[in-house]
Structure formats: structure tokens, C-alpha cells
Amino acid sequence: DAGVIQSPRHEVTEMGQEVTLRCKPISGHNSLFWYRQTMMRGLELLIYFNNNVPIDDSGMPEDRFSAKMPNASFSTLKIQPSEPRDSAVYFCASRGQGEGNQPQHFGDGTRLSIL
Amino acid sequence: AQSVSQHNHHVILSEAASLELGCNYSYGGTVNLFWYVQYPGQHLQLLLKYFSGDPLVKGIKGFEAEFIKSKFSFNLRKPSVQWSDTAEYFCAVNGNNRLAFGKGNQVVVIP
Numbered sequence: 001d002a003g004v005i006q007s008p009r010h011e012v013t014e015m016g017q018e019v020t021l022r023c024k025p026i027s028g029h030n031s032l033f034w035y036r037q038t039m040m041r042g043l044e045l046l047i048y049f050n051n052n053v054p055i056d057d058s059g060m061p062e063d064r065f066s067a068k069m070p071n072a073s074f075s076t077l078k079i080q081p082s083e084p085r086d087s088a089v090y091f092c093a094s095r096g097q098g099e100g101n102q103p104q105h106f107g108d109g110t111r112l113s114i115l
Numbered sequence: 116a117q118s119v120s121q122h123n124h125h126v127i128l129s130e131a132a133s134l135e136l137g138c139n140y141s142y143g144g145t146v147n148l149f150w151y152v153q154y155p156g157q158h159l160q161l162l163l164k165y166f167s168g169d170p171l172v173k174g175i176k177g178f179e180a181e182f183i184k185s186k187f188s189f190n191l192r193k194p195s196v197q198w199s200d201t202a203e204y205f206c207a208v209n210g211n212n213r214l215a216f217g218k219g220n221q222v223v224v225i226p
Contacts, residue, residue: 004158033214042218043159043205056213091158103149104214106158 002026004107006092012113018080021110024073025094033093033104034067034077043091049075082114117142117210121217129225130198136191136220138180138206147209148189150180153219154202162204165189176200198226 005024013019025032033048047057049069057067064083069075079086089111093104120139128134140146147166151159163174170182180191189206201224206217 043216045214045216093159103161103164106151106160108158 004092004094004105006090006107006110008110009108010111010113012115013082014115015083016081018078019082019086019112019114021077021090021092021112023075023077023092023107025075025092026096026105027073029094029096029105030072031095031104032069032075033095034075035091035093037089037091037109038087046077084114087112087114117146117208117213117215119206119208119215119217121204121206121220124218124220126220126222127225128196128222131195132224134191134193134196134200134222136204136206136222138189138191138217140187140189140206140208140210140215142187142208142210144210148180148182149207149209149214150174150178150189150191151205151207151216152202153205159205162191196222196224198224200224 004026007022031050034046035043036046037043044059046059047067048055052069052072065079067077089109091109092107095104096102118141122137149164150162152162153159162178163172163180165172165182172180178193180189182189204220208215
């Protein structure tokens with residue numbers, strides 16, 4: 001039973017470079033969430049999709065961040081250009097039908113370091 | 116929008132001690148409540164959840180939580196912790212189809 005799959009697990013890059021994080025949700029799940037985790041701010045919701053449509057992107061920090069979900073089995077979170085303050089662990093989570101009364105299942109995260 | 120408060124961010128205790136982590140939320144409507152655990156270097160995993168019914172919820176690994184509606188609380192407990200319970204614990208509240216997480220409790224269990 002494959003869980004949420006994220007890639008890469010680790011990314012180290014120089015500031016100014018484009019970064020693309022990838023997520024494959026659990027098959028059959030219709031909601032997908034992108035979170036950012038830092039020591040200072042804890043776990044923050046960036047954006048979530050329902051049936052591939054972005055529902056709430058109010059957590060996206062600024063225009064440098066963008067997320068897409070071209071189909072039910074794939075989503076990307078892109079940062080362009082990246083900055084050192086974007087360094088964090090980025091988690092993707094998916095959830096099945098039933099909305100709020102279903103738990104979210106998290107991927108292993110992408111640890112991003114911007115130098 | 117709902118918010119979640121977790122107190123005592125860092126907790127250090129010895130094996131066999133009892134653990135209680137507080138969680139308070141602010142949201143006036145119907146909520147679904149969760150506790151997640153994040154072991155070092157791993158992703159968040161669901162410990163337990165409350166949707167309705169018995170306010171005392173049993174989860175995995177001997178954890179339980181009690182929903183007290185009048186206090187807007189959902190505290191997590193374990194009577195006797197083990198070294199392997201060292202982790203970060205997050206309370207989460209789903210209201211209006213949006214999941215809000217607390218800042219987490221870093222728990223260290225000393226053998």
C-alpha cells in the first residue's frame with residue numbers, strides 16, 4: 001500500500017535557482033495539501049486542491065511560489081526564484097473522500113536548503 | 116478561521132512517567148480533531164482522531180485523548196511512556212474543511 005510519495009527527499013541549491021517539488025498522492029484520494037514546516041512557524045498550510053482544483057492558496061507566501069495539479073496523481077510546488085528564507089521541510093498530504101472527517105496522510109517531505 | 120494552541124513546547128520526562136499534552140482550539144462550529152506524531156526525521160503519522168460519539172478516544176501505541184467541548188480542549192495522554200515515544204506531537208483541528216495545526220510539543224523520553 002503505497003503512501004504519499006514526494007521527491008526529491010533532499011534538495012540543496014543556490015539562491016535564485018528554480019526549485020520544483022513533486023508529490024504523488026495516494027490513489028483514490030481527491031484532496032491534496034502542501035505544507036511548509038520550520039522551527040519558527042511550525043507547520044503551515046500553503047495550498048490545497050480538491051479534485052485537482054486549487055481551493056485555498058491563501059497560505060502561499062508570495063508570487064515566487066506556485067503549485068499545480070495537472071491530474072489526480074501528480075502535483076508540483078515550484079519556487080522561482082528561490083531565497084535562503086525558503087529553506088524548510090515541505091510536506092505533501094492527501095485525503096480521501098469525506099472531507100473533514102478523514103485524516104490526512106503525509107509524505108516523507110522534501111528537506112530544502114537554499115544557500 | 117480556527118486556531119490551535121499547544122502549551123509546554125518542550126517536555127522531558129523519564130520512561131514510565133505519565134504524559135499529558137494540552138490542546139485548545141478556537142472555533143465555534145463543528146470540528147474534527149486529530150493528534151499526529153512525527154518521529155525524528157519522519158513524516159507526520161496519525162495517532163488518533165475524534166469525529167463524534169464517545170469523547171474519550173483510544174489511539175495507537177497506548178495513547179488516548181479526551182474531547183471536552185465546554186473547554187474547547189482535546190488533550191493527549193499516555194499513562195506510561197517509553198523511550199520510543201520521543202517525537203513531536205501535533206494537535207490539529209478541522210473546521211470549515213480547513214485543517215489547522217498547533218505548533219507542536221517536542222517530547223523527549225529519557226531511558
